[in-house]
Amino acid sequence: MTATGDLAPAVEAILAAARERTPPESGRVSVDPRSLSDAIAGATADGRVPVIAEIKPTSPTTEGHRSDDPVELARSMVDGGATALSVLTEPDHFGGSIETLRAIRAAVDVPVLRKDFILTEDQLDAVEADLVLLIVRFVGDDLADLLAAAQDRGFQVLVEGHTVPEVERALDAGASIVGVNNRDLGALEVDLRTFERVAPTVPKDVTLVAESGIQGPADVRRMRAAGADALLVGSSIMAGDVARRTKQLVEAEQ
Secondary structure (H helix, E strand, O other): OOOOOOHHHHHHHHHHHHHHHOOOOOOOOOOOOOHHHHHHHHHHHHHOOOOEEOOOOOOOOOOOOOOHHHHHHHHHHHOOOOOOOEOOHHHHHHHOOHHHHHHHHHHHOOOOEEEOOOHHHHHHOOOOOOEEEEEEHHHHHHHHHHHHHHHOOOEEEEEEEOOOHHHHHHHHHOOOOEEEEEOOOOOEEHHHHHHHHHHHOOOOOOOEEEEEEOOOHHHHHHHHHHHOOEEOOHHHHOOOHHHHHHHHOOOOEE
């Protein structure tokens, strides 16, 4: 059962498209993932902020469309110091594809997150990735089963919430990597105080990722001070020279 309610029209449209997506015919995947926790530890040991840089050609919350070769963008982000990459595979509203993710993962040696709106178990089998995203508000009562199904395939799983109750549900389901989205999917408004409110409820042994609204080094330092182990950053990196912008965030604490 999918739990939504009071979502912005753009988000409702994304979910409607996800529900209608044809299940893959490739069969069940089995993944040997690159470890996000090891990558985060390595970046931290090197004095770098662990940044998960996101490749998304477009978005309902941003203007314009980026038509650069996504593989070259990915390489530039890694050259800028990205610890991991997030790749949109949602085609209708973000311009993503599973083919793009497949090509990027083959071209880089960092962990790659599949960023999509996964609602059913068969949607996990669309493509191999190191991590997949599950959004608590969208999957509802199916969270624990989907998390177990993803892990059984070898995926690491980033479980995303926006509120304390959502994050508590993620933890109760067994999530070991939790993302706190600063964007309210009801109003599509971003508030960095969201992470600051929710982060104290997450145990220290859980990898905690701050998502959305991180514009520059000051925001990086603010989220890190609030407890973020890593930061997922998309729009502010995609808005310019991706290598330079990634490097600015990675070096924010130096």
